[in-house]
Amino acid sequence: GGVAETGRLIPFSPVKYFLEDMRSSDFNQEVRRHSLINLASYMERLPTVTPMMMREIPLWDIFCKRLKTHKIVLQDSRAMHSFLRIIISLLRSMAAQPSSLNARTIQSFAQSLSSVVEAALHNVYIPLGGLVKLASLWYQVFQQQSQRESEKFVRLYIAELRKALKVRSAGDTIRPDNFLSLIQVLLLEEDGYLGYVDSLTEERVYAPDLKNSYETHCLTVISNLQWDFVDVLQFISSHNLQRQWPVELIPQMKLSLAQLVALRVQHGRPPLGHLKRIINGGDVRAFIAASSKPTSATVAVRWQDYLTCLHALAWLMLGAMCHNAIDVAAGEMTGNISGQCRLFYSLDTHMEVHMKGVANLAAGALSILDSTGNESNAGFLYLTFMFTAIWTVYVELYEPNSTPYIVDFWQKFITQLTTLLIQARVEETYYKEIVHILNDWVVVRLKRIGLSCFTVLLPIWREVTKHVADPSSLTFPDLPPFSTPLPVDIWYRDAVKELVLIEGEWQLTDTGTAVAIL
Numbered sequence: 072g073g074v075a076e077t078g079r080l081i082p083f084s085p086v087k088y089f090l091e092d093m094r095s096s097d098f099n100q101e102v103r104r105h106s107l108i109n110l111a112s113y114m115e116r117l118p119t120v121t122p123m124m125m126r127e128i129p130l131w132d133i134f135c136k137r138l139k140t141h142k143i144v145l146q147d148s149r150a151m152h153s154f155l156r157i158i159i160s161l162l163r164s165m166a167a168q169p170s171s172l173n174a175r176t177i178q179s180f181a182q183s184l185s186s187v188v189e190a191a192l193h194n195v196y197i198p199l200g201g202l203v204k205l206a207s208l209w210y211q212v213f214q215q216q217s218q219r220e221s222e223k224f225v226r227l228y229i230a231e232l233r234k235a236l237k238v239r240s241a242g243d244t245i246r247p248d249n250f251l252s253l254i255q256v257l258l259l260e261e262d263g264y265l266g267y268v269d270s271l272t273e274e275r276v277y278a279p280d281l282k283n284s285y286e287t288h289c290l291t292v293i294s295n296l297q298w299d300f301v302d303v304l305q306f307i308s309s310h311n312l313q314r315q316w317p318v319e320l321i322p323q324m325k326l327s328l329a330q331l332v333a334l335r336v337q338h339g340r341p342p343l344g345h346l347k348r349i350i351n352g353g354d355v356r357a358f359i360a361a362s363s364k365p366t367s368a369t370v371a372v373r374w375q376d377y378l379t380c381l382h383a384l385a386w387l388m389l390g391a392m393c394h395n396a397i398d399v400a401a402g403e404m405t406g407n408i409s410g411q412c413r414l415f416y417s418l419d420t421h422m423e424v425h426m427k428g429v430a431n432l433a434a435g436a437l438s439i440l441d442s443t444g445n446e447s448n449a450g451f452l453y454l455t456f457m458f459t460a461i462w463t464v465y466v467e468l469y470e471p472n473s474t475p476y477i478v479d480f481w482q483k484f485i486t487q488l489t490t491l492l493i494q495a496r497v498e499e500t501y502y503k504e505i506v507h508i509l510n511d512w513v514v515v516r517l518k519r520i521g522l523s524c525f526t527v528l529l530p531i532w533r534e535v536t537k538h539v540a541d542p543s544s545l546t547f548p549d550l551p552p553f554s555t556p557l558p559v560d561i562w563y564r565d566a567v568k569e570l571v572l573i574e575g576e577w578q579l580t581d582t583g584t585a586v587a588i589l
Contacts, residue, residue, distance in 0.1 A: 083123040086114065090130035093137050102143055104150045111156035119167045128176050131161060135183035144187060145194040155201040158184065162208035169215070177213075181220065185227055192231055192245040192253075199252045202228065203259070228253045229298065236306045238315050247320045254327045261334035264397050300335065300342040303328050308383040310574045322571045329390025336387070337412045346387075347418050349380055350428040377435030378451055381458040384429070385570060387414055388465040389563055395469070396560035413469050426476040429462060430483045437484075440491040452505060453573050456512040459484060461566055463513075464520055468559065474524045481531045489535050506535055516566075521556025 089110060093102075117124075143150045188205070191197055206224035213221040231245050232253045238244040245253070258264065306312075307325045316324065336343045391412040398411060415425045436455045463481075466473045488509075492502055514532055518525055557565075 081123065082117050083121050083127075086110065086117075087123065087127060087130070090127065090134055094130060094133045102138070102141060104143060104147055104153070107143070107150050107153035107157065111153040111160070114157050114160035117160065117164070119164055121164050122168065124161060124164045125168060128173075128180050132176070132180040132183050135180065135187050139183065139187050139190060145190055148195045148197075151191050151195045152198055152201060154187070155197070155205060159201070159204050159208060162205070162212055166208055166211045169212075177220075181223055185223060188224070189227060189231065192249045194246070196246060196248050197252065199255050202252055202256055206256070225256075228256055232257075233298075233302060236302045244315070247317055247324065250324060251320075251327055254324075254331055258327075258331055258334070261331065261338060263330060263334045263394055298341065299345070300332055301345065303332055304342060304345065304383050307332070307386040308379050310382075313575065318575070322567045325386055325571070326390060326393055326567050329386040330393045331390070333387050333391040333412050333414050334394060336414060336417055337391075339417055343417060349432070350384075350415070350418060350425055374436055374439045377432050377438070378454060380432050381436050382454060384432070385454075385458045385461045388461050389567055389570070391469070392465060392559060392563040396563065411469060414465070415470060422470060422473070422476060426466075426480055430480050433459060433480075433484055434487045437487050437491055440488075440495045440497070452508055453512060454570075456508055457566070457570055457573060460513045460516050461570075463517060463522065464559075464562065467522060467524065474527070477524055478527055478531070481528055485531055485534050489538055492535075493538055502538075509535060516562075519557050520559070520562045 138144045138154065144154055145151075188197075202224075206228065209224050210221045213223075219226075232250065235244040235250055244250075255264075307329050312321050312324075332342065335341065336346055391414045394412045415422070418425060433455065436451075436458075439451055459481075463477055466477055470476075488505075492505065497505075509532065514529070517528070522528070
């Protein structure tokens with residue numbers, strides 16, 4: 072029950088005494104976890120309209136300043152959770168009794184509070200609900216006074232997330248679990264729910280009611296912030312994140328960001344413009360210019376640049392698959408499906424143009440074989456073939472009447488592959504290795520998911536086996552029929568782990584040379 076007022080003691084008095092003790096210069100009592108837990112529980116039982124709470128903003132400012140460097144907040148997740156409960160109770164009371172607040176006092180309090188939250192993001196796990204509630208209530212309280220002040224915590228979340236995308240060494244950024252929580256805050260704006268892969272938990276996590284459970288007025292702010300998401304594209308297409316982040320969490324981090332970008336593109340938001348220029352005509356220069364911001368107007372295009380584009384597109388399609396699988400599952404639970412993500416649908420051009428653009432990108436990536444036959448670069452064919460498998464599954468699942476485009480794509484791709492292999496005069500053992508890569512990373516995987524046009528594509532794939540001295544020695548093995556096709560959510564989860572595995576084994580040096588990481 073709530074805390075009732077008596078004749079001798081008003082409900083807020085114990086809180087005020089606690090805050091005044093913290094203000095005392097001789098206050099040496101150690102604040103323990105249970106102190107914050109008890110204070111949070113008491114605050115949550117106070118009447119929503121508590122005028123004295125509004126008058127003590129300077130005390131709350133000191134409270135935040137004292138806890139900013141306190142180990143209990145920066146080392147104990149439960150204590151930090153209790154701190155957030157306390158602040159949320161304060162903000163709820165402020166929202167319930169709007170009044171004129173001293174600008175200087177509020178500015179000091181806001182700075183102290185944001186400093187605690189910023190430090191905590193780097194040190195302890197902060198529950199997603201606490202992040203959303205804090206930002207939304209702050210927005211409610213200050214939306215009539217200052218737009219920028221009302222957006223303070225949304226801007227803080229985005230700033231910390233963007234800094235994390237550029238971090239170069241472990242320990243210089245927010246915690247990985249908070250990284251994922253901040254992505255989920257942004258996903259709420261896109262009506263998306265974070266999906267977990269095996270690296271975090273075997274259990275799927277859905278939050279279909281999260282957006283309705285909290286006051287999320289602040290989420291409209293996200294749409295208005297200037298952010299082209301190029302740094303996100305760079306992150307998901309990066310080959311070397313093991314130095315900065317736990318290896319087991321990289322698949323989840325990349326998949327979550329890819330899901331966010333795919334939904335933004337679906338809703339016509341940045342980086343839609345970059346994606347259009349890349350796909351519609353295969354303008355790889357657009358991606359290079361956006362990613363590296365070269366000073367020269369002329370950009371030299373290498374096979375590595377085409378591969379980077381394919382890499383980013385592969386992740387975006389996996390992100391769309393992730394949303395669609397979660398969306399269906401959440402819809403079965405709630406009876407409310409927000410809508411499937413169709414990545415290419417928002418490009419406003421005919422499907423044939425998209426297919427031609429993607430085929431050009433894939434052909435450009437294959438030019439790794441042109442005139443060199445450099446076997447040290449063979450590992451990057453794994454990534455190219457992995458992309459073609461992901462692209463084929465995605466297009467068949469989510470682009471209607473797509474079989475003719477899939478067939479045309481594969482005819483062009485196999486023709487380009489065999490032409491380059493012949494021109495490069497690669498050794499027969501290397502040629503056979505490439506055929507085995509095609510079989511293992513494309514043919515088997517597309518057979519396993521039950522691709523409807525598989526029998527049409529098989530003769531096209533077999534064309535690549537006819538250009539060796541003894542074609543009979545190089546054939547795709549007969550694959551046993553699978554009684555039950557692999558569910559798409561299992562397929563894309565496996566694809567995510569395999570894609571990260573490839574990234575972990577191969578990377579590009581600064582000079583553009585492919586190097587194996589053993």
